[in-house]
Amino acid sequence: MSLNYSMRKSALAVFIFLSAVSFVFAMPAGWSIRQSRHFIVYYRNANKDFVEKLIVRSESYYQSIPKSLGLKLKQQWLNQKRCKVYIYDTAKQYQDQTGQPDWSDGSSIQKLRLIFSFMAAKNFLDSVLPHELAHIIFREAVGFQNKTIPVWLEEGVGASQEQLDFYKVKELLKDDLAKGKLIDISRLQEIDLRSLRNKAEIDLFYAQAASVVGYLLSGFKSDRFQIFCRNLRNGLSLGKALNKTYGFKSILELDQAWQSYLAQS
Numbered sequence: 240m241s242l243n244y245s246m247r248k249s250a251l252a253v254f255i256f257l258s259a260v261s262f263v264f265a266m267p268a269g270w271s272i273r274q275s276r277h278f279i280v281y282y283r284n285a286n287k288d289f290v291e292k293l294i295v296r297s298e299s300y301y302q303s304i305p306k307s308l309g310l311k312l313k314q315q316w317l318n319q320k321r322c323k324v325y326i327y328d329t330a331k332q333y334q335d336q337t338g339q340p341d342w343s344d345g346s347s348i349q350k351l352r353l354i355f356s357f358m359a360a361k362n363f364l365d366s367v368l369p370h371e372l373a374h375i376i377f378r379e380a381v382g383f384q385n386k387t388i389p390v391w392l393e394e395g396v397g398a399s400q401e402q403l404d405f406y407k408v409k410e411l412l413k414d415d416l417a418k419g420k421l422i423d424i425s426r427l428q429e430i431d432l433r434s435l436r437n438k439a440e441i442d443l444f445y446a447q448a449a450s451v452v453g454y455l456l457s458g459f460k461s462d463r464f465q466i467f468c469r470n471l472r473n474g475l476s477l478g479k480a481l482n483k484t485y486g487f488k489s490i491l492e493l494d495q496a497w498q499s500y501l502a503q504s
Contacts, residue, residue: 277301277316282326285358293324296364300372304400308373308456309465310380322352322375324368333357347371349378365402373400380468387476391427395448399456408446413501415443422447424494454497459485 273280273290278297280290301322305312316322327333330341337355339346345356345367354371356363377396381388415421422430422443430444456464463484470480478490487493 274321276321278322278324280324280326284328285326289358290326292364293326293368296368297322297324297372300369300400304369304373304376307400308376308380308396309461309463310376310468311465312376313379316352320352322354322372324354325356327355327357330357330359345371347374349375350383369400369402370397373397377468380465381471385471387471389428389477390430390432391444391448392452392477394432394445395450395452398445398449399452401449405449405453409450409501409504412446412450416498416501421498424490427494428490450501451493451497454500455485458496458500 269283270281271283273282273294275294275298278294278301280293280297282290301316314320327336333339333355334341334343337343337346339355344360344363345354347354352375354368354375356367356371360367374393374397377393378385412421420443422440427444427447432441432444455467467480467484470483471477475483481487481490481493485493487496
C-alpha cells in the first residue's frame with residue numbers, strides 16, 4: 240500500500256516539549272503572525288495565499304473534526320487558548336527545532352495546542368493539519384496524561400480525519416485481508432512506530448488503525464465514541480472501556496468484528 244500519512248515519534252516527546260516551550264516563550268525575530276478566532280499562525284516566508292488557506296481550513300476542521308468524532312470540546316479555543324501553528328521555511332529548520340526525523344511532515348504537542356510543520360510538507364492542508372488537530376481534540380477528550388491509550392488508537396483517530404480517498408483505502412485493506420497480510424491484532428496493540436522501517440508496513444499500520452477507528456465511529460450509535468472516550472478518561476483500561484461501551488469482551492473480539500465489517504462493506 241502507498242498512502243500518505245503524517246507520523247510522530249513518541250520517544251522524542253520530552254525533547255519536543257522542552258524545545259517548544261522555550262521556543263514559544265522566546266519567539267525568534269522575523270516571524271509574521273496571522274490570527275483568527277481559534278488559531279494563530281506563525282510563519283516567515285510562506286506564501287500569504289497558503290497562510291490564508293491554512294486559516295480557513297483550520298477553522299473548518301475546528302468545527303468538523305469534533306462532529307466527525309462525536310466529541311464536544313471541553314473548552315473553546317479562544318484568546319490565549321487558541322491553537323498555534325508554526326510553519327517553518329524548510330524541512331531542516333523544522334527538524335532542527337523540533338527534533339523530528341527526516342520522514343516527519345508534522346508534529347504536535349497536544350496539551351499546549353501547538354502544531355509544527357514546514358512549507359513543503361506533503362498534503363499539509365489535507366492530511367497533516369487535520370491529523371494533528373484530531374490528536375489535540377482526542378487528547379482533550381481522554382486526558383493528556385492518559386497512558387492507557389495505545390498508539391494504534393491515537394494514530395487511528397488522527398488518520399481517520401485526513402482528507403483521503405477512504406474508498407481506496409478500504410479496498411486495499413480488503414485485498415490485504417484476503418491475502419492474510421493484515422497486522423495481527425496482538426502486534427498492532429503493542430506496536431512501536433520506531434520499530435517500523437518498511438514503508439509498506441508503516442502505511443498498512445496507519446490504514447488499519449484508521450479503519451478500526453472508523454468502524455468504532457460509524458458501525459455503532461453516534462454517541463458511542465464519546466462515551467468510549469469518557470470511559471477512558473475516567474480511568475478504565477482499553478479492554479474494559481471497549482467492553483463497557485461496545486460490548487467487546489476482548490481486543491481480539493473487536494478485531495474479528497472489524498474484519499467482518501471490512502469484508503462486508
